Amino acid sequence: MTSDAITKLVAWISEAGLSVTDETDFLQALCTHARAAGLPLSRATIFVDTLHPIYEGQVFRWHEVQGAIPAVDYERTEGEHLERWQRSPFFHLVETGQTLLRVTVNADNIARFPVGASMLGEGATEYVACVTRFGPDDVIGGLDCVYSSWATEAPGGFSDTQIKALAQLLPPLAMALKARALTRIARTLVQTYLGRDAGRRVLEGSIMRGAVERISTALWMSDLREFTRLAESARPDELIPFLDDYADTVIAAIHGAGGDVLKLIGDGTLAIFPSAAQALQAAEHAISEITALSQQRAGAGLPHTSLYLGLHVGDVFFGNIGSHDRLDFTVIGPAVNEVSRIAAMCHSLDQRMLISSAFAERLGTGAERLVSVGRYALRGVGGAQHLYTLA
DSSP, rough: OOOOHHHHHHHHHHHGGGGGSOOHHHHHHHHHHHHHOOOOOOOEEEEOOOSSSSSEEEEEEEETTTEEEEEEOOOOTHHHHHHHHHHSSHHHHHHHOOOEEEEEEEEEHHOOOOHHHHTTTTTTEEEEEEEEEEOGGGGGGGGGGGEEEEESTTTTTOOHHHHHHHHHHHHHHHHHHHHHHHHHHHHHHHHHHOOOOHHHHHHHHHOOOOOOEEEEEEEEEEETTHHOOOOOOOOHHHHHHHHHHHHHHHHHHHHHOEHHHEEEEEEEEEEEHHHHHHHHHHHHHHHHHHHHHHHHHTTOOOOOOEEEEEEEEEEEEEEEEEEESSSEEEESHHHHHHHHHHHHHHHHHOOOOOHHHHHHHGGGGGGGGGEEEEEOOOOOOOOSEEEEOOO
């Protein structure tokens, strides 16, 4: 590769990196440009760690024959994944502090680094493992570097000039991938901790204190029965999996019906829906799935419970509320207090679900499936009202 070709390729990476939306497509375009410039690549793999509640990062791959290979999320390096990681050339680079390792593809090196086994039968002659590190002050979660590997089928492997050229491409490539990874991390964090709709609004710029809007929405408030007693009697290693199992089921039902979870309050869940029909659909599904989950856990001798919930509709203020340096993106208003009181009435009325008269009216023809359980005064809410449940 000539110095002019390298300069042009670095410039292309910098410019294309400003608008990366799909790392796999970006990697394929990079490899195509690099081959045209004289770098004889046959395959490329890039690992980028992230900050995610489940996955440790993503891997992006390109193959000379197969082209772009769909991105894959990889799990945390535990158990068999840890053993595989410790036998990789990347682990060797981390342990030694080096940034680049050249490996000739042959039987001896495959025994040392099994990751190269698939390359041997495809005619690869050499692969290069690289670690492009970030400054220590810029580390977020596991995103402290970019791992990459590059293979060739050229006789004798890469030349020294080609290795130097590859090393020049890595810093701008890592910067582009880091920018994209940080965007993904920001989206993951706000949606995980604020909810999907609230997270989207925050990323769109709704972060000023007092920036709220009045919306009419269907409200959901649910809790788990006898959670306090269960929390006191369950072992510590049972309690968190217990909560996670039930939260997974409730949140999946809410999201599946188009709702948005705003808060997880211990064992409680506050959610909003565009319509009463969607909220009722989610409630029916959640109760059914929670019943099945409880039967499964009971059969395994694990702590189990049931769900109770209240449904209401009303106008609320939705947006940023709090201090200058600590905000909460949530809903406030009398309707929020009311749905909480309705849910609490499930205890005294021995019901799994209670529905306000306003919610029943909003359902329209769907209200035919509801039956009244009586007229009750709610603590802190002026005036008694009819409450309903499913027939």
